[in-house]
Amino acid sequence: MAALQPQFLAPLKELLQQRFVPHLPPLLGQGGREDKPKKQISRAFSAFVLQQKFDLDVVTAAKAVMDDYEDHGIDAIYYHEADQTLYLIQSKMKEDAQFQLGEAQAFIEGVKLLLNKQFQRFNQNVQNLQANIETALDECESIQLLVAYTGNGITIQAQNYLQPAIQELIDEGEEQIAPEYQEYTATDVEQALRSEHAVDALISELEKLIAKKQAIKTATMQQLLTGRTRLPAFALREDGSLKGTKPTELGEIPEDWEVVNVGDLGQVDPENLGSTTSPDYEFNYVSLEQIEKGVLVGTARTIFRNAPSRARRVLKKGDILVSTVRPNLMSHYFVQHEVNDLICSTGFSVIRFFEEKLCPGYLYQHLFSSVINNQIEMLISGSNYPAINSGDVKQLKVQIGSVEEQTAIATILSDMDAEIQALEQHLGKTRQIKQGMMQELLTGKTRLVQGVAND
Numbered sequence: 001m002a003a004l005q006p007q008f009l010a011p012l013k014e015l016l017q018q019r020f021v022p023h024l025p026p027l028l029g030q031g032g033r034e035d036k037p038k039k040q041i042s043r044a045f046s047a048f049v050l051q052q053k054f055d056l057d058v059v060t061a062a063k064a065v066m067d068d069y070e071d072h073g074i075d076a077i078y079y080h081e082a083d084q085t086l087y088l089i090q091s092k093m094k095e096d097a098q099f100q101l102g103e104a105q106a107f108i109e110g111v112k113l114l115l116n117k118q119f120q121r122f123n124q125n126v127q128n129l130q131a132n133i134e135t136a137l138d139e140c141e142s143i144q145l146l147v148a149y150t151g152n153g154i155t156i157q158a159q160n161y162l163q164p165a166i167q168e169l170i171d172e173g174e175e176q177i178a179p180e181y182q183e184y185t186a187t188d189v190e191q192a193l194r195s196e197h198a199v200d201a202l203i204s205e206l207e208k209l210i211a212k213k214q215a216i217k218t219a220t221m222q223q224l225l226t227g228r229t230r231l232p233a234f235a236l237r238e239d240g241s242l243k244g245t246k247p248t249e250l251g252e253i254p255e256d257w258e259v260v261n262v263g264d265l266g267q268v269d270p271e272n273l274g275s276t277t278s279p280d281y282e283f284n285y286v287s288l289e290q291i292e293k294g295v296l297v298g299t300a301r302t303i304f305r306n307a308p309s310r311a312r313r314v315l316k317k318g319d320i321l322v323s324t325v326r327p328n329l330m331s332h333y334f335v336q337h338e339v340n341d342l343i344c345s346t347g348f349s350v351i352r353f354f355e356e357k358l359c360p361g362y363l364y365q366h367l368f369s370s371v372i373n374n375q376i377e378m379l380i381s382g383s384n385y386p387a388i389n390s391g392d393v394k395q396l397k398v399q400i401g402s403v404e405e406q407t408a409i410a411t412i413l414s415d416m417d418a419e420i421q422a423l424e425q426h427l428g429k430t431r432q433i434k435q436g437m438m439q440e441l442l443t444g445k446t447r448l449v450q451g452v453a454n455d
Contacts (some may be wrong), residue, residue, distance in 0.1 A: 003364030020044035023062035091148035104158040148184035225438040263394030266353030271314035279305035323450040361410030
């Protein structure tokens, strides 16, 4: 069995130091100060093995470590509740040395002491968990010995000792013990590190790709929403010549476009819950905090009598929510699907457009462009509390062409948004994998033997 390749040792030590060492139980040994960092990294190796093998979170894996003086060869104790198995781990982080006979003998001796519940022979970290370990010993269906190492495998002498020693324990009545020990080898460590590197690389590549796609989207918005670039179907006059431009207060725009106020394109705040609303009326409430740059992150189910006083704006499909509180954060939203009983805060202005004049998705894209945001910045400039009102929203100016051209532009930009959102979702899931946010932990299906996850 080959030892862990040298190029993986430094990354492994760095990972152990950064991820696990801060969460390890206290180091009780009295070694010299210069030995402590090395010992801590060695202790953290057990936590790494547990995390990789059982998909544990960092804190749970680290707090399972018993490695210290008087550990009697047991470096970690972990009860896997899902399969009712108690794992006893001895780990050796050596650059190239093999797991030796003496280490195997110490491990078996420690197992015997633990099975006989001689906790007074162990260090304080083990004694602190006595009640929980005793419960695990009584309740577990199986006890599995696990040897983990980064070196050149297990010596023949150690192998020849371990298997008969385990069988002897079984013959003496310890029937819970699994007849064969498990190994977590240098190859397993290397594969885990490669996986860690692959996840890191994937996160980095996704971040770069998202940034690139967002830059392309921004540039495309600037070109299409100002008319600097025309879609081929709308770029020519009837005689086949290219359409020109004309000057306006928003700058040069296509000759067949016009500048209009938002208030001329639809109703602003057309429908609100009034004093005659039933106190028992139940609805989903959208607050300012629940919109993040076009994404609805959640709603709160409530009834009118218990709702915040701001819960008044009635929403329908096609409505656009313009954030009037800190509008520079661009917490705007487009209701693209049929909704029932959806109410938003009066911190939004709701625009319900006249279909014959405007494609709603077209103006929604404008809310994230410089055309609208430059106007908003002028309105809130110098204010201690950056906010606008519905009257300001009505006066915002936008350049528009035909509804057909608006729809074509909105479709292109919306498709780009969907692509970016899909990449962001992929990135979010990848980060969850990186952080060890596994479903078993979230549902409490796996726990540390002493239940520290609930502390």
